[in-house]
Amino acid sequence: MDKLLKSISYIFHPIFMPIAGVIFYFTKSPRFIDYDVIKGKLMALFILTVLLPILLYFLLKTLNKVNSIKLESARERIYPLILNGVITLMVLKRIISPSQDIELYFFFLGILISTMACLILAIFKFKASIHMMAIAGLSMFFIALSIHFSININLTLALMFLLIGAIATSRIHVKAHSYIELLIGVFIGVIPQLILVNHWL
Incomplete structure (x- = not known):
């Protein structure tokens, strides 16, 4: 049980949540979208939202800006969150168009807002749960898509x-967060998606 609970944090790491939302969107959207377009966007998003953050993590570790992938202190989270915000901006500017994929555009805009909220809290030495932020935001996006x-x-x-x-x-279980840090993470993930849903639902 101990190994299972520890593995959950890695299997459902926040880094995988944006691409999971995009895959879900493309599988459920009733609109016709050319397969080559879907494949191209998924490939670009995988590189930007999964591979690039991994490479940047190793760079930060080499520069002694982070100690481990767990980002145990609020201070360690500042640079990764800034870089994640920049990556999300790149996605919004270069890959996801509001005229073609309005649902995905506001999904990633919500991710950006959640990331910035988490960054502000980290600057003030509060360690909100990024895991809970990611899974809660993704769940809210799924609910909105089901209605839409x-x-x-x-x-x-x-x-x-x-x-x-x-x-x-x-x-x-792994003593990564307190209950309040988990709860704040949920709110940070859900609220931006819930507010932005008014622009596309």
């Missing part, structure tokens, strides 16, 4: 809420 496209994804939503509980349990 009038599709039944009750099983998916049940799985998402199960994951929220599992990730929270994992973070508590």
Whole structure:
């Protein structure tokens, strides 16, 4: 059980949540989208939101800006959050167009706002849970898409809420966060997505 709870934090790492949202969107969208366009965007997003952050992490570790991938202190989170904000801006400027993928555009805008909120808290030495921020924001996006496209994804939503509980349990088990840090993470993830949904739902 100990190994399972520890592995959950890695398997459902925040780095994978944006690409998971994009894949879900393309599989559920009723609009016709050319397969080559989907493949191109997924490849570009995978490079920017998964591979690039991993490379930047090793760069920060080499420069002694972070001690481990766990980012145990609020201070260690500042540079990764800044870089993640820059990457999200690149996605909004270069890959996701509001005229073509308005749902994804506001999804990533919500991610940017959540990241900046987490950064501000980190500057003030409060360590909000990025894991909870990511999974909660993704869940809110799924709920909005189910309403927007009038599709039944009750099983998916049940799985998402199960994951929220599992990730929270994992973070508590490894002593990465307090309950209040987990709760603040949930709010930081959900609120921007909930507010921005008014622009596309």
